[in-house]
Amino acid sequence: MATDPKALIEELLRKALQEKAPQSASMPIFIERPKQADHGDFSTNVALQAAKSEKRKPRDLAIELQASVTAQVSASATLSAIIEKPEVAGPGFINFKLKAGAKTAVIRRILEEGAGFGRTREGRGEKVQVEFVSANPTGPLHVGHGRQAALGDAIAALLESQGYAVTREFYYNDAGAQIENLALSVQARARGIGSGEPGWPKDGYNGEYIQEIARDFVGQSGELADLEAVRRFAVAYLRAEQDADLKAFGVRFDVYYLESSLYADGKVDQVVRTWAAHGKTYEKDGALWLRTTEYGDDKDRVVRKSDGTYTYFVPDVAYHVTKWQRGFRKVTNVQGTDHHSTVTRVRVGLQALALGIPPGYPDYVLHSLVKVMRGGAEVKISKRAGSYVTVRDLIEWVGRDAVRFFLVSRKADSEFVFDIDLALAKSEENPVYYVQYAHARVCSVFAQAGGAPKDAAGANPDLLRGEREMALAARLAEYPEVLATATRELAPHAVAFYLRELAGEFHSYYNAERILVEDEALRAARLALCAAVRQTLANGLSLIGVSAPEKM
C-alpha cells in the first residue's frame, strides 16, 4: 500500500470505480488540492468525468463512490488514522480531509530526507541531454541568452531531481559565415576602418567589443593580414567572455560541442551522403536540395549551396545524429522562438536519414525573447547594432539571484518585459528576496534557539494543530508533486511560484505565532516545522540556481 496520502486516495477511488462504475474503471483519476480550505485537502472530479459514460447523474455516482471509499476506510485501522470520511459537494466533487496527524507527518519525512526531499528515481538513470544557450561566439551574451541559461539550467536540475542522468551541453556555431564576418570586422577595426566606411565588411559587426578585440589583437602584435589568426583570436576572446558570464551566472556545462568538429570529422558529409543514398536529394540551379516536403515541410530545402558550402541546418542535423549515437534517447533543446523554423527542419532532416530516430526527436522548449525597457523605451537587442543589454549588465545591476529568479519565473513561451528601471530602483521588492528572507528568518530563529533541530526525533508534530500550521504542512507535502509536474512539463516557473507561496505561508505563520514558546514540547514541534520549511526552501532554490542565504 502506498504511504503518500494522495496515492492512497487514488487507490481508494480506483477500487470504488471498479465496484460502482465498471465502465470507467480504468479512466484517469485527477486529484487536486483545492484552493478553498473548506473543500478539504484533496478533491476529485471523477464522478463528474465518469457520469457521462456511466449515464448516471454525477452527484448520485459521487455518493456511491463516497460510500465505497468510506467502507474501505472504516475497514482499515491504518486508513482510518490518515483519512476522514469524504464528502460530496457541489455538482459531484468528492472532497477528502486528512487527519491532522497525517498532515504533519511530512515534517518527519522532510527532516529525514533532507536535500533528498522531492527527489525521485522516476527517470531510472536514463541518459538525457539538455542543450541550451548555444550562442554564436560573435558577441557577448544578451538577455535572451540569460533567459535560456536560467531556463535550461533549471530544466536540467529538475530532470536530475527526478532521477535522470543529465548532460548539459553548449553547441558552438564556430564554423559558419558569421564567424568569417566577425574576423573581417575585427580586422577592419584594427586597420582603423569604421562602420560604413570604405573597406568595412558587408553586414559587419560594429559593437564596441569589436574594437576591444581589435585593440587587444594589435596589442599582442598579431599579424593583421592573417585573417585565420584574427578569427582564432576573436573566437577565443569571445568564448572566454561568454564563459566568464556563464560562470558569474552560476551555470556550468558538461560538454561544449564545436560545430567545426562536425566538418573535421566528416560527419556533415556523411549526413549528405546518407540522404543521397536514400534518394532524398536532387540537384537544381547548381544547388543540392533535400526533399523535406516528403515529410510535411512546405517546400524543399537547399542543403548545399551553389558555392559548394552547406547551409546551417546540415551540421545541425549531423549534430543531432551524434546526440542519438551518444545514447541520448531524450533530448531537450532550449531555444528562442526565433529559431522555431529549425524545429521541423532538424526533425525532418533526421527522419530522412532513416536511422530509426522517432519523428518527434528532439524535444524543444522555445522561449519568447525578453523585451528590455529602460527610461520608458525599449532597448534594442541586436548584435549588429552593438547596443544591447548583456547578461553581465543584468547581474551587475540587480544581482545574480534576482536575475535568475526573475528569468525563470515566467512560462517559457510568455513574452515579458524586463524593466531595468524597476529592477534598478526597486530591486529589494524582487520576489527572490521574499523567498530568501523566509529562509534567512528560519536561520535566525535557530540561531536564537541555540541551533537547528537535527531531526524530528525530539519533536512531536501532533502538537501542531493551528490552522496556519496545517496549511504550511500541506504546502510542504505538495513539493514533490510540484517537482514531478514541473519536470514532466519542462516548466521550472512552477517551482518559482511554489517557493513564493511557501515563503508567504511561512511569513504569515511567523507573524501570527511565536516559534520560541516556553512550552518545550510545543517549541520543539514548531522548530521541527521551521526546519522542514527551511529545507524545502533550500531544495527548491537550489533547483533554480538561487542561493539560500542564512543572513541578508
Add this chain to the structure above:
RNA sequence: GCGCCCGUAGCUCAGCGGAUUAGAGUAUUGGCCUCCGAAGCCAAGGGUCGUGGGUUCGAAUCCCGCCGGGCGCGCCA
C-alpha cells in the same frame, strides 16, 4: 498572404488534462515593531479572463471567425 505562439486586475504575471466563490506580486488606501529580523504581517478597493459565435448540464480553460501583439516564412545562422 501562410505557419507557430500570445492577449486574465493600472502594471508584471499564474491558472488553461472544463466544474465547488477567477488568483498572486506590484501599485493605491488603512492598520501592525517595549516581544523570535517590518526585505515582514493584517485588511480594503480593483477583472463582462481581447471580441463574437459554437460544443457542454457547466468554458479563462475545448473548437471556429475576427481584432490586437510577437516570431518565422533565404542558395543567413
